[in-house]
Amino acid sequence: MNLNNNKGKKIKIAAIITVLFIIFVVAFLVSQIGPYNKNNKKDIVIDIPTGSTLNQVTDVLKENKLIKNKIIFKLYAKLSNNSSTLKSGTYLFNQTFSNKEIINDLAKGKIYNQGVRITIPEGATSFEIIDLLVKNNIGKKGIYEKLINNPKEFKERFTYLDNKEITSLEGFLYPSTYYFKEDESEKEVLSQMLKTFESKYNEKLQKRQKELDQSLYEVVKLASIVEKEAVLDKDRPIIASVFYNRMNISMPLQSDATIQYVFKERKKSITYDDLKIESPYNTYRVAGLPPTPIANPGIKSIEAVLYPADTEYLYFVAKIDGGNTYSKTYEEHIKNVQQYRKDREKRNNSYSTDK
Template sequence: MDLNKNKWKVIKLTSFILVVLIGIFIFTQIGPYNRNNKKDIVIDIPSGSTVSKISDILYENELIKNKTLFKVVAKVSEKSPNIKAGKYLLNQTYSNNDIINLLASGRIYQDGVKITIPEGSTSKEIINILISKKLGNKETYENLIQNPKEFYDKFSYLKEDDITCLEGFLYPETYYFDENASEKEILSQMLSEFNKIYSDKLKEKQKELNMTLQQVVNLASIVEKEAVLDEDRPTIASVFYNRLEKDMQLQSDATIQYIFKERKKIVTYNDLKIDSPYNSYRNKGLPPTPIANPGVKSIQATLYPDDTKYLYFVAKLNGGNNYSVEYKDHLKYVKEYKDERAKLNQNKIEEK
């Protein structure tokens, strides 16, 4: 009897020790590869990588000790479905869980030439920014921008019949480009960013409005150039929708500006007579292409405009606008603006 008791005690103790040893083994295997090595390692997680592929990359770079256990930790983690492609800066002091958290955070390691494309930039302005940083050739960019077919294999949204150039789809953002990247690779990154921000929700709204993607981006580009304050964007969009519905010219100075190589300080009455498809004072409807590359706020404003009856707007000195339904009221606001601007200019002269 005592022999049996002792036997069970030994079995229980052995089992306990075995469980502890397994626990220690697992803990060390999913812990840091080397707690003392803080040397940075850059890894690249390709788009569409599975957990198995990611574990191979991490194992090859000596960032994890056990691929099987990493996959188990990843599948158990709530964050693993959010793992994002891109470059990441890691070191051997990271545990499996630390690595998963970083890959899911989207804190991508940025290297290369930093380029910031402001919202509302035209393709010409974007090209100038890029070549000023010695990234590519002007003529190559111009040819690619005029040929969306060059990008059909990666961006099917460009295949719509009325999209004739990339103007409007080169999304304004801060980028980090490899100094040896080709012109096509650089433009592709911008097109990819547009694809990300143009969500399924926005696509559904576009269908509701019975608009093409080009029409949305085209109108959004005009809203982008006309708006100073974010809160004005949906109201400005409503004015243009109302004018289109009444078969009126858009009469946007921003479309006139697009005709010139460089932006003019003031659009004159003579400019309004220019014979150009981008002259929205002479032509009805939208211009042939977008006139700039809008940010997401202008795109959203175009898809979700305010419900108004306004047909006119004119700027205020504070950056906002005065809106009106009747032309006589519009003329009153125009006079107010001119008077205020003249007074301001006079004050500046007197101060000098």
């Protein structure tokens, strides 16, 4: 009898412990998915960059103290079937929001638009970006120029800039749509662009860069040239391969786009006299990459440099439809150039006849 009583007591104790454990777990989970601080209603504006993964979204929320537990938040998002539907953009939250409320807003794309809307196009130069900002009364030209030419001002916040070879923010001012307050400082405006670049240049791309034994600056420099040379997305990896093939045999890149950068304001076309310019950006005279990026590339051009096509091409020339014709030899290239000129002349004559 005593044995049975003892056994029964042990079962009851085990049951009680199990129930208490379950209650504890449930209470813990409820507290973790609830508000970060139900008494703090101070607004927090966050930015979820385009293409962000669930992990990246979670990191942003955690950094801004909007969620308590990253693992539980991700699990909750997956269980609610919203993990793949979270949308990019600027959002307004506060610490009274629960995980459920945050996930619902992100899934529905309840974007918060605050301030002046500025769209930085892919391939814009720092000069063009400054002009765009100043025209919209966002900061002063002189301060922007000084900051852009002094990356050290930003390296503490953005460690990827902590490299002596990076002498300008050109290339890292990521093209996207931003909302700026009119009283926002020039440094904070540029920091938002640098932050977006940081989020785009994810671990996968960083790993690929190391596999190619390249520095970040080399990748961005070449990506900026690809950005200015490409019209169609499908051409980007092929153009990157052409430049790689040239560099591998110490052949100058001979990119008109790098010479255009010398003039600050884009010329209608590059002349033979322009090819004689004494400048480190004249890639007809100087082999290798220019001293800085020549524009701010989008993610597709960056990916093209990190994952170039496998070709033996050394030349390319534009086609009337916006694409390119590629060739391995100079002789082939000359024929393609002549064909382009014929096609262009035919098109121009056609336009004249239509008028």
